[in-house]
Amino acid sequence: MGTPNEQLEPALEIDTRLAEIERGLDLLINTTPVNAAEAWADFERCDFGTAPTLRLRPLEFEPDLVRRDLYNLEIENVTDPALHTLFRAKRDEIARQITALEDRDTSRFVYGSLQLYGGIAQPLVSTAEELLEIIPTQAPSTRTVTAGAFAEAARAEFDRYRDVYQDFPAHVAVRDDVSELMVSFGRLLIPEAATFRADRVEPLLHHEVGTHVVTYQNGARQPLTLLAIGLPGYDETQEGLAVLAEYLSGGLDPRRLRVLAARVVAVDKMLDGAGFLDIFESLRAEYRIPTRTAWTIAIRVVVGGGSVKDAIYLRGITRLLEALAEGNSLDVLFVGKFALDHIPLIQDLLDRDVxxxxxxxxxxxxxPGAQERLDRLRAGASVMDLYEGAVAA
Known part of the structure; x- marks a missing residue:
């Protein structure tokens, strides 16, 4: 009869090719400005009066050739019903990624972003506005660390994992061509010009390494390669899990909650037709977001022609809290990168020893305190309950 994986070998070959194709696109890197530090300096020099020009790196692939490879995959021959459905959905998602990348810096890009990440419903916008209203502004933190210091802290965090899991890979790079802290295919990339609040270092490490890297490495150990790259629509659940990591470790402070809420409001304004300057000024004037933070939020929303991705953090944690209250286990979410909707599929594959x-x-x-916090969330909690009061500057 053969093992489950031997029986599924033809399907797993298609899984490998889908993962290779998406890896070649590198959506995250290719929608990240390469000149954010210079653009901020120019914006500050003109007294915040001229919208920045954000540059994206040239694509290193030929879209038509990638599409040809994608649609040459014989997904129709996959006999396992669950994998057949999954592979078709993943192929469609990759095709949308290709089109979105072709449409960068045009008015069409926002539609591709909506297809990839979904729109935002009014209840989510109302929750974001309520968070911004009830959480008071905090005095700016005066203690910061450099990108180099953050990299050292990250390497120490990787070492803590390697102490327990000897083969846990460690990839940390400080780069001048990324504008945001990110994990790309298991690599932690740190913007060279960035500074980080000292009290945010540990929560950020739990977010980036403890969630994004850990689920990547867990997925990389599975026979289904897409669990490392990400099943269709995985981003929302992945970011919700990363925000949960910040909360359970005691690091989801009022400033961070306000940022997550402001991102939703900024996306909503962009979809209503607001440009960079309108979004930036609205965040500062209406919602009392600090100038540099308002800049960061605004460029993330307008990059490429309009991105809705930043709404998935608040939406992701909202849906995750609902899942926890319904009795869903967290453990299954560490198998790899996938959406909450895929839990039955993943559980089925676990049960079949695939x-x-x-x-x-x-x-x-x-x-310390993580399990107590988790127990409170399991008893039923909303995003509003994540606000635990003011903190000292």
Whole structure:
């Protein structure tokens, strides 16, 4: 009869090719400005009066050739019903990524972004506005660390995982061509010009390493390669899980909650037709967002022609809280990168021994107070309940 994976070998070959094609697109890197530091300096020099010009790197692939490879995959021959459905959905998502990347810096890009990440419903906007109203502004933090210091802290965090999981890979790079802290295919990329609030270092490490890297490495150990790259629509759940990591480790402070809420408001304004300057000034004047933070939020929303991706953080944690209250287990979400809607599929593959239990357990589950916080969320909580009061500057 053969093992489950031997029986599924033809399907797993298509899985590998889908993952290779998406890896070649590198959507995250290719929608990140390469000149954010210079653009900020110019914006500050003109007294915040002229919208910045954001540059994106040239694509290093030929879209038509990638589409040809994509649609040459014989997904129709996959006999496992669950995998057949999954592969078709992933092929469609990759095709939308290709089109979105072709449409960068045009008015069409926002429609591709909406197809990839979804729109925002009015209840989410109302929640964001309520958070911004009830959470008071905080005095700016005066203690910051450089990109180099953050990289050292990140390497120490990787070492903590390697102490338990000897083969846990560590990839940390400080780069001058990224504008935001990010994980790309298991690599932690740190903007060279960035500074970080000292009290945000640990929560950010739990977010980036303890969630994005851990789920990447767990997925990389599975026979289904797409669990490392991400099943269709995985981003929302992945960011919700990363925000949960910040909360359970005691790092989801009022400033951070206000940023997550402001991102939703900024996306909503962009979809209503507001440009960079209108979004930037609205965040500062209406919602009392600090100038540099308002800049960061605004460029993330207008990049490429309009991106809705930043709404998925608040929406992701909202849906995750609902899932926890319904009794869903967190453990299955560490198998790899996938959406909440895929839990029945993943559980089925686990039950059939196609997939294995997660290799790495996130450290943030075991920090002091994490289980008590998690128990409170399981009893029923909304995003509003994540606000635990003001903190000292």
């Amino acid at each position: 997939l294995e239990a997660p290799w790495v357990r996130p450290r943030w589950l075991d920090v």
